[in-house]
Amino acid sequence: MKHIVLITGAGKGIGRAIALAFAKAGKDNPDFDPLLILSSRTQADLDSISLECRAEGALTDTVPADLACMGDVRRLSCHILERYGTIDCLVNNAGVGRFKPFAEMNEDDFDYTMATNLKGTFFLTQALFPAMELKRSGHIFFITSVAAEKAFKHSSIYCMSKFGQKGLVETMRLYGRECNVRITDVMPGAVHTPMWGDVDEEFQSFMMKPEDIAAPVVQAYLQPSRTTVEEIVIRPTGGDLQDS
Ligand SMILES: NC(=O)c1ccc[n+]([C@@H]2O[C@H](COP(=O)([O-])OP(=O)(O)OC[C@H]3O[C@@H](n4cnc5c(N)ncnc54)[C@H](OP(=O)(O)O)[C@@H]3O)[C@@H](O)[C@H]2O)c1
Numbered sequence: 004m005k006h007i008v009l010i011t012g013a014g015k016g017i018g019r020a021i022a023l024a025f026a027k028a029g030k031d032n033p034d035f036d037p038l039l040i041l042s043s044r045t046q047a048d049l050d051s052i053s054l055e056c057r058a059e060g061a062l063t064d065t066v067p068a069d070l071a072c073m074g075d076v077r078r079l080s081c082h083i084l085e086r087y088g089t090i091d092c093l094v095n096n097a098g099v100g101r102f103k104p105f106a107e108m109n110e111d112d113f114d115y116t117m118a119t120n121l122k123g124t125f126f127l128t129q130a131l132f133p134a135m136e137l138k139r140s141g142h143i144f145f146i147t148s149v150a151a152e153k154a155f156k157h158s159s160i161y162c163m164s165k166f167g168q169k170g171l172v173e174t175m176r177l178y179g180r181e182c183n184v185r186i187t188d189v190m191p192g193a194v195h196t197p198m199w200g201d202v203d204e205e206f207q208s209f210m211m212k213p214e215d216i217a218a219p220v221v222q223a224y225l226q227p228s229r230t231t232v233e234e235i236v237i238r239p240t241g242g243d244l245q246d247s
Pocket residue numbers: 011012013014015016017018042043044045048068069070071096097098099100119123146147148149190191192193194195196197198199
């Protein structure tokens with residue numbers, strides 16, 4: 004039986020690594036046959052990760068969508084439910100951040116961050132959860148951050164959005180437990196991805212790689228359905244990159 008898996012933000016960074024890790028797990032595990040729905044705003048990124056996943060033997064479907072746009076959130080969720088009739092795994096990974104001192108943050112920074120990290124994540128989850136609730140199985144991952152529990156001085160709006168996501172995670176846990184839907188909060192520390200822009204080599208050597216996050220996510224999904232890995236906290240061995 005196919006596992007219908009949606010990964011948002013699958014074009015770059017952590018989402019891209021998660022997509023590839025699911026594809027490889029399908030190759031290595033005869034009981035796991037994933038159909039990967041890959042979504043982000045950039046079609047060219049989706050085409051290239053789709054090719055990589057197909058090379059591992061996974062079926063893919065690419066759906067460009069901007070989660071900051073409610074019309075796209077509806078289009079993406081309708082596409083999945085109309086074409087496949089169900090969903091087994093939702094990886095809420097797409098996210099953005101703008102990093103600067105508190106006094107320099109403006110309304111556009113606020114709206115931009117909240118629209119994707121909070122509004123998009125909330126309404127996509129709301130649209131897809133009922134399909135899991137109905138069949139009493141499914142798994143939702145939220146790629147939040149260590150910044151969902153700990154403040155960083157140049158990340159005021161990002162931290163607000165991630166603390167907010169954590170509120171959604173804990174609420175969805177209450178619903179999930181009633182209908183056998185697993186909820187996993189993934190809280191990474193610094194991972195070297197395009198989100199950070201240019202990073203000098205010294206910092207890069209300190210940071211984690213996207214595949215370091217992808218492996219435990221796929222492992223958590225493949226656990227027996229009677230168990231839920233509720234939280235994955237994963238930091239660089241040297242701790243957090245910046246405490247300012
Ligand atoms: N990197 C880290 O150190 C780190 C640490 C903890 C948590 N996280 C979290 O992990 C997640 C992934 O981060 P990352 O570092 O992999 O970032 P990234 O390299 O910038 O990749 C983000 C992905 O999300 C997509 N995306 C962004 N905004 C979107 C929107 N409005 N609609 C649809 N897709 C959107 C991007 O593609 P397009 O631009 O083409 O849409 C891209 O594919 C985020 O939620 C982030 O907060 C990251």
